[in-house]
Amino acid sequence: MSRPAASTATEADELAAWLRLEQTAGVGAETARRLLLAFGLPENIFSSSFSALHKVVPERIAYALLAAPSDALRALTARTLEWLQQPGNQLFTLADSAYPQALLDIADPPLILYVKGRAELLARPAMAVVGSRNATAQGIANADRFAEILSQRGLTIISGMALGVDAAAHQGALRGAAGSPDGGSTVAVIGTGADIVYPARNRGLAHQIAEAGCIVSEYPLGMPGIAANFPRRNRIISGLARGVLVVEAAAQSGSLITARMAAEQGRDVFAIPGSIHSPLSKGCHQLIKQGAKLVESAQDILEELDPLHAMAAVQAGAAAMPVAAVAGSANQELLAVLGYDPVSFDVLAERSGNDAASLNGQLLELELAGLIEVLPGGIYRRIG
Structure with a gap:
């Protein structure tokens, strides 16, 4: 059904048969x-x-296949046909020539893909960017910046439209595509029906992706956000991509599932290292120990995926946020004292020799300038 809508009775019958199966x-x-x-x-x-x-199949399944279509199935078919009438909505089956070749190469390709937006992005070179829903400010910044640069260089950024790293990656990719005539834009692979936005906080982002990128789901319309759906959809995120970048991940993160699936599918796995004290670095460090490629900039990924074209890519500090100038040498000195590992207020006071009032003022200035973040428990960490 690689067309906006089923325009004939025969096409509608074909769609109904796929949904019935x-x-x-x-x-x-x-x-x-x-x-x-x-x-x-x-x-x-x-x-x-x-x-x-x-x-071919057990007796109970043979009988189920021969049973008359239910009212629920007829309603789903009607709903899907109506959805296909809306601009930008398409449905691809395994039999369609437009079905993404990258997914045909994986062990478990979806039977049906519901697509909203620019379906041509599914055939372009892509990079998946995934990570924690509860990412740090630095993790958000890294996901955004990596995605922006990779998108500028023509790679479509694949992610799952979750909060945290996923949302930042989509936003960076959209910005990168907008700033480059050859930009790759972004694809969101979701764990609900294509007619549902989950989480609701990403509604605005979902509209942007549907307009300038693409939203993909293997689940029928109306499917809510069931927990089991999200790990399963991860094989599509990795399957559409040439590689997977893990930005931040705890030791038991769902992002590690995506990385494992990527490795099984023969895709490259990349990971950004972090502080040895951060729980959200544990997963990345684990992946690096297992053979994932350690990256410090988008240039590292471009060189791995396309060494010839990477020579003209990002020149300096692709991964890091630019360090803004902060008035006063005292604040610059405090940044040097802070270092890059999380530090408590008491330790900072001891290192800097500042009194509590002065130190509080400096820390507030640095936080407002976007150069540090405050972690739970009153712990401070430098960004960038």
């Missing part, structure tokens, strides 16, 4: 692919005899 009880992705391999298109499956079906 996807929604049949007991038919998962692997069983569906086995049936398609044996019978061809879904309509051939549903016109086959019980004995023919039973040669």
Whole structure:
């Protein structure tokens, strides 16, 4: 169904058959692919005899395939046909020529893809950027800046539209694409139906992505944000990309699932190192120990993916936020005293020799200038 809408009765019947196959009880992705391999298109499956079906699937699934379509399925089909009438909405099946080739190369490609926005981005070179939902200010800044530069250089940025690193990566990619005629823009792979924005706080971002990028889901319309859906959609995030960059991740982060899937799919895995004291660096350090490529700038990724073109890429400090000038040499000295590891107020007072009032004033100036962040427990950390 690689068209905006099913314009004929035959096309509507084809769509209904694909949805019926996807929604049949007991038919998962692997069983569906086995049936398609044996019978061809879904309509051939549903016109086959019980004995023919039973040669491919267990008895209970054969009976389920022969059952009449339910009212819920008819309603879903009608809803999907209506959704396809809206500008920018498309649906791709495994049988469509426009189905992303990158996903055909993975072990478990989605049966159906719901696409909202610029579908052509799914065929372009891409880089996934993932990380913590509860990222630090530095993690947000790194995700934004890396994505902006990689997008400027023509890579489409793939992420999951979650809060934190994902949202920052999408925003950076949109800005990078807007500032370059050859920009790559961004693709959000979501864990809900394509007609639902989750989390709701990203509604504005979702509209921007649908306009200038692309939103992709394998889940039927109306599917809410079920927890089990999000780890599963990660294989699409990594599958669409040439590599995966993990910006910040705790030791048990879902981003590590994406990284593992990327490695299994033969994609490159990159990780940004951080402080040995930060829980959100543990996952990245773990990946680096396991063979992920340590990166300090977007240039490192460009050189790995495309050494010839990387020579003209970012020149200096691609990953880091520019250090803004802060009035007063005392503040500059305090930054040097702070270093790059988290430090308590008492330790800073001891190192700097400043009284509490002066130190509080300096720390406030640095925080307002975006050069430090305050972590839980009154711990201070430098940004950039």
